[in-house]
Amino acid sequence: MSVGIDPAQALAQYQRLRPRLPACDNHGAGEEAARFLDIIAPYDLILFDAYGVLNVGETAIDGAAETIAALRAMGKAVSVVSNSAAYPKAHMMERYARLGFDFTHDEVFTSRDALLDRVAEEPRRHWGVMLNPDKDMAEIAALGATVLADNPKVYEQVEGFLLVGADGWTDARQLLLETSLARHPRPVFVGNPDLVAPREDGLSLEPGWFAHRLIDATGVPVHFCGKPFPDIFELALARRSTIDPARVLMVGDTLHTDILGGAQAGFATALVTGHGSLLGLDVGAAIRGSGITPDHIVREI
Secondary structure, eight states, X not given: OOOSOOHHHHHHHHHHTGGGSOOOOOOOOOEEOSXXXXXXXXXXXXXXXXXXXXXXXXXXXXTHHHHHHHHHHTTOEEEEEEOOOXXXXXXXXXHHHHTTOOOOGGGEEEHXXXXXXXXXXXXXXXXXXXXXXXXXXXXXXXXXEEEOOSOHHHHHHOSEEEEOOOTTOOHHHHHHHHHHHHHSOOOEEESOOOSEEEETTEEEEOHHHHXXXXXXXXXXXXXXXXXXXXXXXXXXXXXXXXXXXXXXXXXXXXXXXXIHHHHHTTOEEXXXXXXXXXXXXXXXXHHHHHTOOOSEEESOO
């Protein structure tokens, strides 16, 4: 669902929050390329963001599946590294197959995976979960979890919070969360640090948007498990420990998540401008204003 946030507003919000994001001194050359396949020769592993690169909402971007096939034919390893935390892995795999992609289970890494790995290190708790009640909690249910809705008592009873999916989240629920945490701070883990995501009808607000509202309102610390933070990149490389990070290319549409995250992990980066969070903006001005410069700039993959 579009929420009336346009790309310029989203970019400005990301920039306001820059001090909370990872520091990174790696700056790319910002070279523009007419074709994505012209830039990939130096790289052994290509990591793709999903929304704005492979798909927009539930619609595949034209030519994306063919590009993945071409990379495989060239002997390149490919993976998805996505901040899509609201869906179980099985749902993600079904979606990619339906959209024409042939990714295997071991080629898809999501911030939900990173969240589950991180929470597994925590003491057993009763978690309150930001997630649409219509969605399948799947593995999250096994943690001992209750979906947060409109009952204030639930916010007080749980022992920590997992911000997984913002579909259906309301200002009233946000206020309940903020009030409860201000009164009684508890651990907060964010499965999706994105502020927004590109959908067919505009940008949707994502858990990162509400996590930063929570920090603004309460000062309570939170742990982000997805891009641009390290957890998800460490997970993606764990199965390919022999690959030099300098020979990895992170491809995404968002400067403050995909490009910043890839750079802080030691990867080369490629910014895709044709479908995602920078659509309709002056890309050069966005890069200069953010201080985050990719190695490559392409319209689409």
